[in-house]
Amino acid sequence: MRWLRRNLITIIGILVLIYLFIPIAVVTALSFNKPAGKFNLSWNELSFNAWTNLCGVPGVCSSFVTSLEIGLVSTLSATLLGTMIAFALVRYRFRGRSTTNLIIFLPMATPEVVMGSSLLALFLNLRFPLGSVTVAIAHIMFIISFVVVTVKARLQGLDPRLEEAARDLYASPRATFRYVTFPLVLPGIIGAALLGFSLSFDDFIISFFNAGTLVTFPIYIWGAAQRGIPPQVNALATLVFVIALLIVLTSQFVQYRRRKALSAL
Amino acid sequence: MAPVLPSAALAPPSTAAQRKSRTGYLLLFPGMTWLAVFFAIPFVTLFVTSLQSPIPGKTGRYQLGLEFGNYATALSEYWPAFVRSFAYAGIATLLALIIGYPLAYFIAFRSGRWRGLMLVLVIAPSFASFLLRTYAWKTILADESPVTSFFNALHLLPDGRILNTSIAVVAGLTYNFLPFMVLPLYAALERIDPRLIEAANDLYASPATAFRKITWPLSMPGVVAGTLLTFIPASGDYINAELLGSTKDRMVGNAIQTNFIEFRDYPTASALSFALMAAILVLVFTYIRRAGTEDLV
Numbered sequence: 001m002r003w004l005r006r007n008l009i010t011i012i013g014i015l016v017l018i019y020l021f022i023p024i025a026v027v028t029a030l031s032f033n034k035p036a037g038k039f040n041l042s043w044n045e046l047s048f049n050a051w052t053n054l055c056g057v058p059g060v061c062s063s064f065v066t067s068l069e070i071g072l073v074s075t076l077s078a079t080l081l082g083t084m085i086a087f088a089l090v091r092y093r094f095r096g097r098s099t100t101n102l103i104i105f106l107p108m109a110t111p112e113v114v115m116g117s118s119l120l121a122l123f124l125n126l127r128f129p130l131g132s133v134t135v136a137i138a139h140i141m142f143i144i145s146f147v148v149v150t151v152k153a154r155l156q157g158l159d160p161r162l163e164e165a166a167r168d169l170y171a172s173p174r175a176t177f178r179y180v181t182f183p184l185v186l187p188g189i190i191g192a193a194l195l196g197f198s199l200s201f202d203d204f205i206i207s208f209f210n211a212g213t214l215v216t217f218p219i220y221i222w223g224a225a226q227r228g229i230p231p232q233v234n235a236l237a238t239l240v241f242v243i244a245l246l247i248v249l250t251s252q253f254v255q256y257r258r259r260k261a262l263s264a265l
Numbered sequence: 266m267a268p269v270l271p272s273a274a275l276a277p278p279s280t281a282a283q284r285k286s287r288t289g290y291l292l293l294f295p296g297m298t299w300l301a302v303f304f305a306i307p308f309v310t311l312f313v314t315s316l317q318s319p320i321p322g323k324t325g326r327y328q329l330g331l332e333f334g335n336y337a338t339a340l341s342e343y344w345p346a347f348v349r350s351f352a353y354a355g356i357a358t359l360l361a362l363i364i365g366y367p368l369a370y371f372i373a374f375r376s377g378r379w380r381g382l383m384l385v386l387v388i389a390p391s392f393a394s395f396l397l398r399t400y401a402w403k404t405i406l407a408d409e410s411p412v413t414s415f416f417n418a419l420h421l422l423p424d425g426r427i428l429n430t431s432i433a434v435v436a437g438l439t440y441n442f443l444p445f446m447v448l449p450l451y452a453a454l455e456r457i458d459p460r461l462i463e464a465a466n467d468l469y470a471s472p473a474t475a476f477r478k479i480t481w482p483l484s485m486p487g488v489v490a491g492t493l494l495t496f497i498p499a500s501g502d503y504i505n506a507e508l509l510g511s512t513k514d515r516m517v518g519n520a521i522q523t524n525f526i527e528f529r530d531y532p533t534a535s536a537l538s539f540a541l542m543a544a545i546l547v548l549v550f551t552y553i554r555r556a557g558t559e560d561l562v
Contacts, residue, residue: 009367009370009371009374009375010371010375012367012368012371013367013368013370013371013372013375013376014371016364016365016367016368016443017368017383017386017387019364019440020386020387020389020390020440020443020444021386021389021390022401022405023390023393023397023398023399023401023402023405023440024390024393024398024401026401026404026405027393027394027397027398027400027401030401030404041403041404041407042404042407081295081296081299082296084292084293084295084296085292085293085296085297087292088288088289088290088292088293091289092286092288092289092292093286093289094286094289094290094293100293100297103297103300103301103304103305104300106304107300107304109493109494109497109549110497110542111497111498111500111501111502111518111541111542111545112498112501112502113501113502113503113517113518113521113522113538113541114311114501114538114541114542115304115307117311117521117525117534117535117538118307118308118310118311118535118538119303119307120525121307121310121311121313121314121531121535122303122306122307122310122311124314124531125310125313125314137303138303140299140303141299141300141303141304144296144299144300145300148296198391198392202391202394202395204395204396204504205501205502205503205504205518208522208526209522209525209526217394218394218395218396221394221396221397221400222396225396225400225508229397229400233397234397237393237394237397238393240392240393240394241389241392241393244389244392245385245389245392248385248388248389249382249385252381252382252385255381256381
């Protein structure tokens with residue numbers, strides 16, 4: 001009883017973590033299901049068809065590739081633009097700093113439906129054709145803020161003595177940036193890019209407003225929800241989840257090892 | 266803020282400082298222009314569109330106008346959806362706080378060297394599709410499911426079911442936005458010096474008193490940030506209402522989407538969207554003022 005009281009918080013915490021993963025267990029389990037009717041909602045029969053035949057349903061894989069392409073283009077652009085802003089914010093003095101910070105904060109605090117619909121209002125009034133270009137424009141817009149916040153945190157956490165040491169050893173400003181600053185900030189930039197990609201790849205609301213007839217992976221799922229989601233979609237989503245988890249866990253492990261190695265010095 | 270670089274102090278002051286600031290503006294320009302054109306200006310076009318009037322004889326085409334009546338018609342038709350949005354989002358935020366606080370507390374104070382892994386586990390569910398995770402709740406909360414049977418055995422469900430009721434919508438919102446609650450809570454709790462809590466214990470405060478007088482007040486910035494980051498996206502969400510609720514549970518987001526994309530009634534949709542943003546801003550500012558924290562932004 002005393003043990004229970006002392007560990008109550010730990011038990012609740014772990015239960016909440018398990019709760020977070022219940023839907024993912026359902027998604028994964030149903031990828032091995034042979035649906036009884038149109039809808040893949042309850043367990044019927046074990047089948048590996050979805051996994052051996054990933055692109056077996058028309059539209060699934062093409063929408064998946066569309067999402068990959070848009071995710072790649074918007075992540076690269078937003079990471080470049082956002083990293084530049086982060087450097088300006090941490091390393092340079094300029095007027096309008098608080099306004100800049102506010103404009104970067106606002107997209108993260110605006111409901112997606114408002115951002116999506118206001119951007120659509122802009123494109124409609126400009127008679128700009130909807131499609132992959134408008135979706136990429138939208139994604140870059142909402143990813144930038146997340147990149148700025150992530151890279152800025154990394155830059156602020158840098159030990160200034162490392163750059164001072166480089167300068168003391170007569171490194172030019174360019175060499176200091178190339179050999180000291182940039183490699184140190186790079187993990188932050190990569191982290192920001194991964195976050196940006198996952199946001200872009202999974203975005204439904206903003207994309208749906210600005211997609212026109214373009215079908216991204218989430219838009220495919222939305223349409224399929226009305227007529228039954230094929231198990232292939234579950235299989236692909238499980239695959240994405242496992243790959244993303246492996247990337248993050250590996251980077252955590254590498255950081256852990258490096259910290260241990262550093263503390264051993 | 267910006268660390269003053271020793272080399273800059275040694276260099277001839279005027280030119281170096283000027284070049285520095287020019288580089289700063291050059292670095293800011295592309296990204297900030299993007300945000301100005303595709304985030305800030307669209308709010309203006311949204312407002313302009315919300316005041317447009319239909320061109321007679323041409324469906325789906327609108328002309329510039331000052332039809333403030335659009336707001337009255339939109340709100341008189343959709344005010345129940347507005348009420349539902351804020352009610353569902355409010356309840357979901359409260360539930361997320363109740364569920365999320367113990368988790369954040371556990372990660373901040375009890376997870377030891379597993380802390381990094383635990384934080385990964387909090388964000389990991391977001392790697393699986395938002396839509397599919399929401400859809401999975403259809404299976405979990407189905408009429409014959411163990412969850413529904415359990416609550417029915419306790420006679421807790423007014424309709425005898427969860428799926429296609431507002432309970433399912435609130436449950437979905439709570440689940441989906443829980444990480445947005447946990448992360449800021451964790452960030453605030455992690456900053457608390459554990460010696461403060463130890464001191465309270467040494468002075469014979471009960472664990473409950475120590476929590477009420479020390480931990481909770483010090484975690485307030487996290488509570489404010491977490492509740493906002495949960496409430497704002499939840500009130501604009503319509504995926505949970507569409508997939509888990511019935512037609513009686515539709516939220517403002519559903520109305521905005523249907524009017525924009527299906528009915529092509531752009532003025533009504535824009536008016537709803539603009540009103541939603543305005544309502545959220547008013548709520549947020551009142552809340553921040555009452556909570557007394559202004560160092561959020």
